[in-house]
Amino acid sequence: MQIALPAAAHSSASSPQPRSSVPAPSLPKAAPTPVAVQAAPAQYTVESGDTISGIAAKFGLATASVLTLNGLGWSSMIFPGQVLMLSGATASPDAAPTAPAPPAPATSTYTVLSGDTISGIASAHGVTVAAVFAANGLSSASIIYPGQNITIPAAGTPQSAPAPAPAPAPPVSSPAPSAPQTVTQMSAEMRANAAVIVSTARSIGVGDHGIVIALAAAAQESSLRNVQFGDRDSLGLFQQRPSMGWGTPDQILDPVRATKAFFGGSSNPNPGLTSGLLDVPGWKSMSVAAAAQAVQKSEHPDAYAKWEASARSWLAELG
Template identity: 60%
Template sequence: MAVIRKTSMGIPLALVAALATAFQPGSAATADVRTSPEPLDGHRSLPAQPPAAPQPASVPAAATVPTTYTVASGDTVSGIAARFGLDVKAVLAANGLGWSSVIYPGQSLVLSTGSDAAPSLAPAPAPAPNAAERSYTVVAGDTLIGIAKAHGTTVSSILAANGLTRSSIIYPGQIIAIPGGEAAAPAPTPAPARAPAPAGSDATTPLTAEMHANAALIVAIGRSLGVSDQGLVIALAAAMQESGLRNLDHGHADSVGIFQQRPSQGWGSPEQIQDATYSSTAFFVGVTGKTRGLLDISGWQDMSVTDAAQAVQISAYPDAYARWEQSARVWLSEL
C-alpha cells in the first residue's frame, strides 16, 4: 500500500501540490473565481444603476376637425361624427338635417365653424359584449330583413340590439350585433338577375326632369339601405303607377306624395309624406309599428314586381304595377 506523506501540519503533500497547481496565475480555476457572477461572501451584488422606468406610450393626438367634410360612398352622419369626436346631433343641426335625412357621396357637410363648431365628445366606451350575441359585418347588398332571416332572428330584435330604428341606414363594413347567439352565416349568394319583362304594347316611358329627379332620389335611398336592383325596380314601378313619379299634394282619399301613402293608414303626417326622402325611405322600411315596407315583406325577392309592390301599397288595382316593370328596368340602367 502506498504511504501518503504528510506535512508538519498534517495536510497530505499530494493535496498541497494540487492546491498549488490550481491557484497558479492564469489557471482555469483562477479564471473561474475571477469571473464568477456571485461574490465570495454568498450575497448577490447590486447593479451599478437601477433600471430605467418604462416610458408611457405616446397618445395619438385627436384628429383635427375640418371646417367641412365631403361625403364618401358608405359614409353615415354618425360615422363621420365619431371619426372627428363630434356630437351627432350637433352635426345634424349644423347642416339642417334630421335623423331620417339621407346624405350622398360628394355632399359637403359643415363640421366646424369657429365658435359654432359642433361640440367634441369623448368616445363612449364600447358596450360589454353579450354572451348571447354575435357580431356580423355588413356586406354590399345586405338588408336587415335578409340578415335577420340568415341568423334566425327578427328585424325588430336586431334594431333593438343595435339601437337602430326602421329609418336607420346600414352600410358595407358596419359591424352589428346579432341577438340569439347563433354563429354568423355567410352572406347569401345573390339570386341570378331576372330577365327583363318582354316588350309589350307599352314602350319605355321617357322621364321628364321632375320624374328623373324623383327616380334618382328613390334609387339613391334604396342603394343607401342596401336594396338590390330588383327592389329598386319594384319601387320605381310602384311610384310610377301611384303618382307618375311626381310628388303630388293630392290623390285618392287622403293619399299624397310620390307613393300616394295615406296619413290615415299610419304612413305619417301629410307634411312628412310629401317629403320625398321620407316617403321613399318609408316605402323600403315602413313606419315602425304602423306600416310594413318592402324589406319587411317575407320573400319579396322571389315575388313578381307587381306582387311585391302590392304587398307594400295594398292597392285596389293589384296588377297595375306590372305594366311599368320594363320602363323601371330601363330607368335604373340609365340612373
C-alpha cells in the first residue's frame, strides 16, 4: 500500500503518472520502550534468589563495579541477609553508553610452572617485567605459584610501572572497624559452622581477637558455609587449597581440621607445609583485616574488614 502526500495526490489527479514515480514515505519507527532502572541505594540487603548481576542491572550498575566495591570475585557467593555496598559503584555501560574503547592489544596466557619467576616469564616472552606486572595487577612483592595463569601482554605494548608495595600499617593496640558496619544475621548453616570455629579455637587456647579474625575470614571466603567448590581448587570454610599443601579435599572439608589449619601454631595439622594465624608475628596487634590477610593472602585484602562487626556480634551470641 502506498500513501500519497497531499501534493502528490493533487498532481496525480491532473496529470496521471506511472505508479513507480511516486515514492512511498517511510513511516517513523517506534521509539524503544525505556527500561525502568531504580535509583541505587547506598546499601542493598540480599534477598532469596538474588544474583550480583541481577542486583547490578536492577539499579543500572556495572556488575564488575559492584563486585569490586564489595571485595567479591566472579566466583563469590552471596546469601539472603547479606548487605552489599552500592554507593560508589559505576553505572552500567547499558545504562550510560560511552564511547567505544580502542581495541586492546593481543595478549596470551601462560600457566606458571614450579620454579618460574616473573622476570623469567617476561624474558621468555620478550616483554618487560613492568608490562607483566601491569597486565596482571602484580607488584614486586607479589607471589606466583604453580598452576596460576599469567597474562602476557603483546610485545611492545606500553605499560606503566607497577606501584610500589604499600608499607605495612603501624600496629594498633585496639583494632576497630574503620567505618560503620551492619551485622549480618546467621542462617542455621552459618551458625553451625561458626560454632565449630569458636569451639575449636577455645580448645587450642585462642582468645576472642583470634576468633573474630577467623570468623571474618570464613565469612568472606565462603559465607560461613563448608562449600565443596571455589576459585581454582579452593574448598571449605576458609577456601584452602589442596595444591598449596592445606590437605586433601576430604581433610579440608573437615571444619575442625580446617579451623586448626587456619590458626596453625602447635596444633597445625600441616606442619612444615602451611602457616596460620598463630605463626604470624605480632598478629595480636594487627587489625582484623590485616591479620586475616596475613593468613589468606587474598587478592582483596581489605574485604575482611566489612565482616568485623558481624564477627564480633556472632562471637558474643555464641559465647
